[in-house]
Amino acid sequence: MGLLKSLCLQRELKQRIADNHKRLYRTAYAWCHDTHLASDLVQETMAKALKRIGQLRDAEKLDSWLFGILVNCWRDHFRTQKETLDIDGLELTDSQTPETQYHTQDIVKNVRRSIERLAEGQRQVVTLVDIEGFSYAEVAEILAIPVGTVMSRLSRARQTLADYLLSYKTAGEASSKPALRRVK
Amino acid sequence: MTRSTTQYSDEMLNAYLDNELHSDERKNILHDLRTDKELQDRLCQLEQVRNMVSIAYHEVPDPAMPDDNTRRGLTRKTAVAAGAVFAIVGALAGWMGHSYLKQDTSLVSLANQVQVNQPSSTQAWKVLLHVTSDEPHRLETLLNETEKILSEYDNRQQKVAIQVLANGKGLNLLRSDKSKYGKRIADLQKKYDNLIFMACAKAMSRVQQKTGNSVELLPATQIAPNALGEVLDKQRQGWTYIKI
Numbered sequence: 001m002g003l004l005k006s007l008c009l010q011r012e013l014k015q016r017i018a019d020n021h022k023r024l025y026r027t028a029y030a031w032c033h034d035t036h037l038a039s040d041l042v043q044e045t046m047a048k049a050l051k052r053i054g055q056l057r058d059a060e061k062l063d064s065w066l067f068g069i070l071v072n073c074w075r076d077h078f079r080t081q082k083e084t085l086d087i088d089g090l091e092l093t094d095s096q097t098p099e100t101q102y103h104t105q106d107i108v109k110n111v112r113r114s115i116e117r118l119a120e121g122q123r124q125v126v127t128l129v130d131i132e133g134f135s136y137a138e139v140a141e142i143l144a145i146p147v148g149t150v151m152s153r154l155s156r157a158r159q160t161l162a163d164y165l166l167s168y169k170t171a172g173e174a175s176s177k178p179a180l181r182r183v184k
Numbered sequence: 185m186t187r188s189t190t191q192y193s194d195e196m197l198n199a200y201l202d203n204e205l206h207s208d209e210r211k212n213i214l215h216d217l218r219t220d221k222e223l224q225d226r227l228c229q230l231e232q233v234r235n236m237v238s239i240a241y242h243e244v245p246d247p248a249m250p251d252d253n254t255r256r257g258l259t260r261k262t263a264v265a266a267g268a269v270f271a272i273v274g275a276l277a278g279w280m281g282h283s284y285l286k287q288d289t290s291l292v293s294l295a296n297q298v299q300v301n302q303p304s305s306t307q308a309w310k311v312l313l314h315v316t317s318d319e320p321h322r323l324e325t326l327l328n329e330t331e332k333i334l335s336e337y338d339n340r341q342q343k344v345a346i347q348v349l350a351n352g353k354g355l356n357l358l359r360s361d362k363s364k365y366g367k368r369i370a371d372l373q374k375k376y377d378n379l380i381f382m383a384c385a386k387a388m389s390r391v392q393q394k395t396g397n398s399v400e401l402l403p404a405t406q407i408a409p410n411a412l413g414e415v416l417d418k419q420r421q422g423w424t425y426i427k428i
Contacts, residue, residue: 029244036416039247080410111240129202130237136204154202155194161233 013059017049020066023132028070030127033116041077045070064138067128071143078120107165114164122157125150192216192223194230201230308343308378310423314415315354323357326428327368334376344378347418351384351411355391358383360400373404384411 024045028038048069056065115123124143128134129150136154140147192213199205200213216223311333315326330346337344348357356362358381363369372379385407388399401407408414419425 025247026241026244030241034416035245035247036419042247107236108240111236115237115240126237127241130234131241136199136202151195151199155198158198158230158233159194161237162229165233165236166229 009059010053013053013056013062014050016062017046017053017066020063021046023063024066024070027067027127027132028074030112030115030131031074031120031123033112037077041070041073044073048073061141064134064142067132067134067142068144071124110165111161114161117164118157118160121145122153122160125153126157126161129154192226194226197223197227197230201227201234308345309337310345310347310418310421312347312349312415312418312423312425314349314351314411314425314427315357316350316352316411316427318353318356318362322428323354323365326357327365327372329428330379331372334372334379338376345380346376346378347380347382347423349382349384349408349411349414351387355383355387355399358401358405360402363402366402369402370404380406382406382408382414384408384414386410 021042024042025038028041028045029035032038032041045066049066052069056062115127118126121143125139128139128142129136134142136147136150139150143150196205196209197213200210205213213223217227313326313330315322326348330348333344333346350357357365358369360366369381373381381402381404383399383401383405386409388401388407391399415425
């Protein structure tokens with residue numbers, strides 16, 4: 001009976017891992033903005049998760065456990081990429097001029113471009129909270145950092161994004177009132 | 185009014201927005217929000233940013249073709265049943281589609297079908313064939329297709345450039361001590377100067393670490409620092425990518 005129950009649980013967990021594909025991909029894409037890399041990272045994450053499913057102690061924490069694996073895959077990729085980074089082949093992250101930004105008026109593009117410009121730690125925190133709706137405690141567990149660090153990174157990330165995005169929006173609306181006020 | 189604005193840190197306001205505060209802390213902020221215009225503005229800004237980030241990733245581009253190694257692990261049964269499996273990505277159009285195809289399907293026509301921006305008669309069609317396995321039917325197919333593309337384009341007097349990239353077990357195709365195809369590859373290289381065979385340096389160093397012996401490659405084989413980087417670079421440059 002116990003064995004049957006355990007098999008059913010494993011089956012359910014595997015299904016839940018598969019159901020998380022879209023969320024994992026969206027987050028991976030938000031981190032790297034590269035469909036190929038995001039796809040590879042998610043496949044690797046899911047393969048590892050299926051392989052290590054026995055290590056998951058609390059089924060309730062499946063989501064944060066899965067995203068934790070994604071973080072590790074991302075770190076591994078980053079580490080191996082460092083050795084072979086070809087700086088001649090690198091494109092500037094933000095090749096848009098302010099003029100073209102004003103003209104495009106495309107919030108989505110501008111938000112993504114602004115996210116790209118964030119420090120990696122801030123980018124991970126803000127995407128996990130704002131896009132996937134994880135709690136601070138879950139993000140702390142996923143990234144293996146204290147909750148206080150989650151809060152400070154999130155705060156800096158949102159402030160930086162406000163600097164990038166709301167100044168652009170205000171300029172577009174030609175408002176005379178300054179839109180930003182940094183609170184230290 | 186001013187006092188209440190400064191007494192709340194950005195971290196605290198973010199926690200309020202994200203529903204991470206205790207009820208009495210929430211109550212205090214709610215109370216001050218009624219009268220404090222600056223506090224309202226700060227919260228409004230943070231809320232706007234939060235919504236913008238959330239909206240920006242509501243729709244994301246479809247996933248690109250996943251890596252064959254992991255896919256094989258996940259769908260081994262399907263792959264075995266289907267025989268040889270090919271994954272095709274039309275690089276110029278980003279993600280274009282993916283198909284499991286039988287071995288006898290011509291890659292030339294399929295690759296042409298998924299390519300949106302067809303090269304003009306003066307431009308060369310650039311194809312990157314990537315192999316990560318040393319299964320004989322894959323290597324045979326790779327060489328057959330390479331020869332087919334080269335000869336068809338030659339007959340039509342159209343330009344084509346082919347690069348064969350090998351990593352993982354696919355490296356065995358280009359190892360002089362392992363490959364059964366040394367002569368065939370040498371003949372192809374002699375006949376066509378628009379064909380390059382390239383081995384992944386990382387895969388070579390992994391083999392060297394494992395066996396303790398240096399990896400000897402077939403003559404005229406070039407070396408790429410790393411296969412993934414090579415694939416991404418070529419895709420950025422508009423090459424059609426076909427993984428075999």
